[in-house]
Amino acid sequence: MNDLAEFLEGARHWRVRYHARQVIFDEAEPSNAVFRIETGCVRLQIIGESGRRQILGFLFAGDIFGVCAPERITAAEAVTDVELMRYSLESVLQLSSKSRELTVELIRAANRLFNDVAHHLEHVGHMSATERVLWFLTWLAHRQGRGTGETVSLPMTLRDVGDFLALTPETLSRVLRELESDRHLSRRGRGAFAIRQPSFALRMLESGSEPMASPTASVKTVSQNKNSEELIHRQVRLDR
Amino acid sequence: MNDLAEFLEGARHWRVRYHARQVIFDEAEPSNAVFRIETGCVRLQIIGESGRRQILGFLFAGDIFGVCAPERITAAEAVTDVELMRYSLESVLQLSSKSRELTVELIRAANRLFNDVAHHLEHVGHMSATERVLWFLTWLAHRQGRGTGETVSLPMTLRDVGDFLALTPETLSRVLRELESDRHLSRRGRGAFAIRQPSFALRMLESGSEPMASPTASVKTVSQNKNSEELIHRQVRLDR
DNA sequence: CGCTTCTTTGAGTGCACTCAAATTGAGTGG
DNA sequence: CCACTCAATTTGAGTGCACTCAAAGAAGCG
Structure with missing residues (x-):
């Protein structure tokens, strides 16, 4: 399912459980573990300056979260009762020293969050x-x-x-x-x-x-038609 | 300035230039380089399904961008004429195999993007x-x-x-x-x-x-003990 | 059974939107 | 250098959507 999951099996890990609405980790906390959801639902969130909560995503069985160093960007809370597999970040990093593929997967995991919230922003904004x-x-x-x-x-x-x-x-x-x-x-x-x-x-x-879905060809076509500025920009592209 | 910058000096790199509004890399393109801005301004952006453009951030001198694998999440375009240092992603990954610190810095770089756009979302939403x-x-x-x-x-x-x-x-x-x-x-x-x-x-x-700014102490302290739901009512509205 | 939290419904309002048009400024070529 | 063109910005008018405030009903939980 997830390539990263296979790599993680080589790291120190054990099963943990949380009840609904328990905090798994909090914002700005030192980051020391990566998690994989066995059952249940988890939310990632931040609290804004005004005290408002912004939920960044909901995660389900099979999802990996908490790839973060050295401090937590978001909090993670259990939406339902959850079973998680907890992997020591320390041992994951040691593994990545020996595996280029794992390093790429870790970057990919971090990028996936970015990708999701970027499109989330686009949706909320428009x-x-x-x-x-x-x-x-x-x-x-x-x-x-x-x-x-x-x-x-x-x-x-x-x-x-x-x-x-x-x-x-x-x-x-x-x-x-x-x-x-x-x-x-x-x-x-x-x-x-x-x-x-x-x-x-x-x-x-x-x-x-x-x-990590790449934009479909049709989407690209549409965006090029609808946004002439973008079309122009793509055309004047030069290598140097 | 940026620890990652020091590590990058060990990778293959050379200077590149782009004119204002040129595409540096595009969404979904294979990712093969990391960049550091010497002078000028760069924007990261995605094009939504509806054809609307969402700019995710503006970057300036000293900023590093493009830490991404294996495909680009966002496009990067020059806002002004820019001078960039271009680092081969291949050689950066090779270096990270030998340096645990570099791996952490790469994850950190990816997480910074996530952090920024997460707070961006919170701002746009509220x-x-x-x-x-x-x-x-x-x-x-x-x-x-x-x-x-x-x-x-x-x-x-x-x-x-x-x-x-x-x-x-x-x-x-x-x-x-x-x-x-x-x-x-x-x-x-x-x-x-x-x-x-x-x-x-x-x-x-x-x-x-x-x-990587940590939330203010007051918020942090409370949210560590209680779960976030109790914070939501503490809404401090800024007057226009 | 009483409590809390979640959800629903109503009424009214204000903010940011769309549409439209004028004006300014930057870039281009004669 | 100046006229021309196109993009960027400004301004106006009107509107609709999602908001706030308020309160009642429904569901979970001790």
Whole structure:
């Protein structure tokens, strides 16, 4: 699944558990471990100067997080009860001294976070509330391997989703109700839903926060047509 | 200045130049070099699915960028004419096989990007237009080593700033005019300004997108003990 | 069963948006 | 050097979306 995971098996590690809402590590804390999620959901977040929380991402089984040195950039908290595999950062770094591939994988892991939050920023900056919600729900369904009409569980609260998408819970609630009345969505109890018409929403996922996904050719074409400045810039490119 | 810079001197490198608005590297391109800015200004950016450009950061002399493998996450374009030092990624990776410290520095470099864009996201999601502009101008002044009343040059266009802050050029222009009439700002020609009252704006810079800055002590202390949910209600709103 | 937290719904408002057009400035070629 | 062109910026008018404030209902948890 993840190449990094194989490398990590060579490092000192053991299983750890956290209950929902426990802090796994905190911002600015010394970084001494890398984690891999066995079961459950984890969120990465920061607290802004104004005291507001910005959730940077939700992680699920198989995801690796905490590749960071020497201090934590974000906090990590358990959304649900979680089982994690904890790898000593010290021994991971020792391993990387012997393996160029592992070094590349570590950089890649750090870059993935950057990639995700960069596209996240682009979405928050330019998408309407409805688009953001649809993007999130579609991403979530995709992460859980669910297709059209299949039930997707929503392990986090609306407030979590709001702090992820930079929306208030009120707005979120209203958007969900409207999506439901428009037949884009059907809700199955409190913490579950199903997407009825993911067709156009799915396109959003093709590029963006997917793991290291390169922008698709179609996206590039569109962006070149829509943004003449960019087109011009690409054309005048010279090597030297 | 930057520890990474010293390590890089051991790698194969040479000087390169780009003219303003030339592409240094593009999204999804194979990554084969790390750069250090000698003079000028560079922007990192992505093009969203909708064709909109999101600028993730502006870089200046001394900054290192392009630590990325195996493919580029962002594009890098010259804002002004720039002189860069170009380091072969291949030889950097070879060096890192022999130096644990270099590996840590590479991870740190990748994490810095993540840190910056994470706080950027928090700002775009929760700040008003005026706050964002003030934050940006204060950051820019700080980067150029300019204090209150000193002239700061603005090497990029308002459109660039808008694509960075997720604001339209129109809004940006209006905000600048209001800041000027409120005596927070005085403009010195097209591409220059001076901040008159940076006092409260500077507080924003103390944490946030500054290199690896740790959150303020008060926030940190509390968030280590309690989980973050309890912090959310402590919202201190900055007055315009 | 009482408490807290989460969610929903309503009413009203303000900020940043879009659309449109004028003006300024920079760059280019005659 | 000057006219010309195009991009960048400014200004105005109007609007809609997501916000705040407020309060009621629903769900989890002891």
